[in-house]
Amino acid sequence: MSSLAHESTKPEGVFEQFETLDQQQDTYMIGMWAFLVTEVMFFGVLFLAYAVYRWKYQSIFYEVHNELDLLKGGINTVILLTSSLTMALAVRFAQLNDKRGQLRMLGATLCGAFGFLVVKSLEYSAKFQHHHFPGPDFRWEDPTVPASVAQLFFSLYFAATGLHGVHVIIGILVISSLAILVARDHPLVKGDYIPTEMIGLYWHFVDLVWIFLFPLFYLIPK
Numbered sequence: 716m717s718s719l720a721h722e723s724t725k726p727e728g729v730f731e732q733f734e735t736l737d738q739q740q741d742t743y744m745i746g747m748w749a750f751l752v753t754e755v756m757f758f759g760v761l762f763l764a765y766a767v768y769r770w771k772y773q774s775i776f777y778e779v780h781n782e783l784d785l786l787k788g789g790i791n792t793v794i795l796l797t798s799s800l801t802m803a804l805a806v807r808f809a810q811l812n813d814k815r816g817q818l819r820m821l822g823a824t825l826c827g828a829f830g831f832l833v834v835k836s837l838e839y840s841a842k843f844q845h846h847h848f849p850g851p852d853f854r855w856e857d858p859t860v861p862a863s864v865a866q867l868f869f870s871l872y873f874a875a876t877g878l879h880g881v882h883v884i885i886g887i888l889v890i891s892s893l894a895i896l897v898a899r900d901h902p903l904v905k906g907d908y909i910p911t912e913m914i915g916l917y918w919h920f921v922d923l924v925w926i927f928l929f930p931l932f933y934l935i936p937k
Contacts, residue, residue, distance in 0.1 A: 747913045751920050754882075758924055761875045765931060768867060778860050779868040780935040782847060787838045788933040791831050792925065798827025799922040802890075806915045809908035814897060817911065821894040824918065828887045835880060842869070849873065872932055879928060882921045889914050 769776050805820035846854035849870040855862035893914050896904045904910050 744909070744913070747916055751916065754920060758875075758878070761871070761878070762927070762931075765871050765875070768871065769931075769935075772864050772867075775860055775864045776868055777935050777937050778857070779865045780932060782842075782845075783872070783933050784838050784841065785933050787834050788929055791834050792929050794827050794830050794834070795922045795925050798824045798831075799919055801827065802915045802918045806908060806912050809897075809904075809911040812906065814900075817897055818894060821890055821897070825887060825890055825894070828883055828890070831883055832880065835876070842873075875928055875932070879921070879924050882924070886914075886918050886921050889917065 801820045801823040805817050805824060808814075808816035808820055842848055846852050847869050849866050853862070853866050853869070855865045857865075893904065893911060896910075
């Protein structure tokens with residue numbers, strides 16, 4: 716009986732394994748930040764490899780990077796920055812318990828994510844047409860630049876941007892799932908903004924990674 720009485724004193728929305736709402740929310744946030752730290756280390760390996768080869772082949776990397784589409788990269792940067800704003804607004808609407816506003820901002824964020832993938836797919840298709848994808852079919856016409864180093868640049872480019880694209884797809888899945896839960900007033904999200912904030916942190920991380928990738932690959936100085 717005492718155990719049942721203790722359970723009944725828990726605030727609404729607090730799950731069985733937690734004592735208070737603050738404890739529950741702190742656990743969620745610590746878990747998400749720990750996950751993001753592992754993601755930073757994951758991308759850090761690629762950034763380190765890029766830094767080493769960029770230092771070794773500075774002038775060659777500059778020549779090869781001219782093959783990238785700066786306009787499409789810039790458009791995608793604007794798209795992701797905008798989607799980061801709409802995701803932040805979704806968190807704010809969740810805090811205000813404004814379901815309609817939250818769903819609108821989640822929808823806008825999803826539109827940005829899909830838009831990013833569309834632009835990136837157009838850019839990728841051009842690279843495939845010019846045989847700039849690393850592998851046995853890779854071709855490089857400029858005799859002043861070693862084909863092996865050009866292929867190395869594109870290997871790093873596709874590895875980094877491809878991994879980032881996978882994270883964008885994961886973001887689409889989790890944001891879509893969140894929107895469905897919000898629309899259905901699911902107990903996991905009803906009256907609780909923390910799930911939206913955690914997914915928002917993930918999406919801001921995805922945006923931040925692109926903010927590093929864009930200048931590293933597209934804005935190489937001479």
